[in-house]
Amino acid sequence: MDSMVISQLIEIAGEEFVSTRDDVLVAYSSSASMAKKPVKPGAVVKPETSEEVASILKIANKRKIDVTIRAGGTSLQGEVIPKPDGLVVELMRMNEIKLFKELRSVTVGAGVTYGQLDKFLEAHGLWVPVMPESALGCTVAGNVAVNGAGPGSSLFGSTGEMVIGLEIVLPNSEMIQTGTEANPHAPGPFFRYAFGPDITGLFIGSLGSLGVITKVSLKVFKRMEHFDYNTYGFDSHDAAEKFLMELKKNDVNMVFASLYEGPVLELFMDMLGDEYGIPPMEWPERTISMSIGRVRKDMLESDAKLARNLCEKLGGKVFGIKELPAGEWDGRLWTFIRACYAHGWHWRTLYHHQTPTNAHRSVEEISKVMDKYGFLGHTAGFVTGHASTNMYPHLYFDPVDSEDEEKIVAAHDELASTLYKTGAVPFKLAPFWEGLMEGTETYMEFLRQLKNAIDPNDIMNKGVMGGI
Ligand SMILES: Cc1cc2nc3c(=O)[nH]c(=O)nc-3n(C[C@H](O)[C@H](O)[C@H](O)COP(=O)(O)OP(=O)(O)OC[C@H]3O[C@@H](n4cnc5c(N)ncnc54)[C@H](O)[C@@H]3O)c2cc1C
Secondary structure, three states, X not given: OOHHHHHHHHHHHOHHHEEOOHHHHHHOOOOOOOOOOOOOOOEEEOOOOHHHHHHHHHHHHHHOOOEEEEOOOOOOOOOOOOOOOOEEEEOOOOOOEEEEHHHOEEEEEOOOEHHHHHHHHHOOOEEOOOOOOOOOOOEHHHHHHOOOOOOOHHHHOOHHHHEEEEEEEOOOOOEEEXXXXXXXXXXXXXXXXOXXXXXXXXXXXXXOOOOEEEEEEEEOEEOOOEEEEEEEEEOOHHHHHHHHHHHHHOOOOEEEEEEEEHHHHHHHHHHHHHHHOOOOOOOOOEEEEEEEEEOOHHHHHHHHHHHHHHHHHOOOEEOOOOHHHHHHHHOOOOHHHHHHHOOOOEEEEXXXXXXXXXXXXXXXXXXXXXXXXXXXXEEEEEEOOOOOEEEEXXXXXXXXXXXXXXXXXXXXXXXXXXXXXXXXXXXXXOHHHOOOOOOOHHHHHHHXXXXXXXXXXXXXXXXXXXXX
16 A cells, blocks of 8 residues: 555554554454455554544545455455455444433444443443344444344344434545434434434445444343243244244244254254253254343243243243253353354355245255255344344355355355345345345445445445445
8 A cells, every 4th residue: 555645544543553564464354254255455544533534534535545444353244355455444442432321322432342332231230132143242333334133133123223323434534423413412312313314224234335333322221130041842934933923923022032943953052052051952843042031020921921822822842941042142242153163164144034934935945055056054043123034044165175165156146046036135235145136226226326425436345235
């Protein structure tokens, strides 16, 4: 990268926070995503304030330098892989947390992880109840940028539902604030839908291609203290899906309900079973691992009883294995990270949403692709919000086998296209879906025009948002 640009970056962020050292560039060339080859950037800069971010973007815009915004680097679909000789702007130093107790809201800087936020809020008896499974390493702003979801979503919906307002630095270096805080006299964040259209929503899921989210304001809730953990087995996907719908209809407060096929649970238990004290067993066709949570104990008891009754009414079996849902819920800050990487495999994933009655279609489609291409794979999912099941199919491959690598791309494209035809929708519009969502041409063109209007020099995360 041009030495003049480096000097300007040093002037903004300080010498310690700008690097062109090869080992540093190598570290920033990849992410948790094993699906994309590493690309070395030209420099890394780590701003501390929104003003520094604005000054950096001003230079990048003027010099038309490709910018990749990076936070925890835990994204899985290649969203944070830089451009050759581009600039990585890493936001982890922006770690301020401000609580507005009486407004039931909190504002966090772009570098605050869920782990940090949860620890802070716990001391006040509060929480933000939706977290991704990567909560320890990923930032709140990063999860907003990818349109995330995770434990807590079964009751409270996606991460976006928690957001009240954003502070954003636009590619032209101008700064905007959305939600009630756009009024400089507002005492803090208290409502999102202010000042006309939902500009907050435009940046949720924008994958760092429309601007930098420098602060996120979120709803906070009284922390639940009463939980019921249980597992429920069904001999058919149909009965398992009906069970989940009945729970929703009856307002059972499932904070997290995961849906597994038998062989997938065997695979997971092979990694975690001993530690959890779950003996080897034959898992049924479908297992639902569920945490019910309530602020009040009497309500919890009533919900737990109803869940057991509904399960039995639908021909299911209440297993009473608590360790699995408890591990998913209480241990969500670390359980999944290890489980995903335990065997040292490489995998590609295609996050998507299915309707509650269609989760099995994701299982069927990945099975067909596994058979056709000879890959190992699986899919699991969890209930998300009002009427959706969030599915995450994985295809495993051998990264040192170049033939395997070529085949995995073809298999993945085929999977994206067939999943889409089952009615599934991507909730992270990563490049994996590019050109595979027929019927969305006008929508995608509109998105392209929006990107052009906001980022006319196309410096921000080019090609990442569904190829835009
Ligand atoms: C084991 C494991 C489990 C996971 N489970 C889940 C899960 O349950 N739910 C889920 O949603 N995801 C999950 N993920 C994926 C990943 O955690 C999320 O994508 C996460 O939110 C990314 O946050 P991050 O801070 O690591 O962002 P990064 O990976 O650094 O960036 C992600 C994207 O957001 C952009 N970005 C980051 N910060 C900003 C910002 N402040 N402003 C603008 N753009 C920004 C980047 O440019 C990039 O496009 C999982 C990942 C792993 C490794």
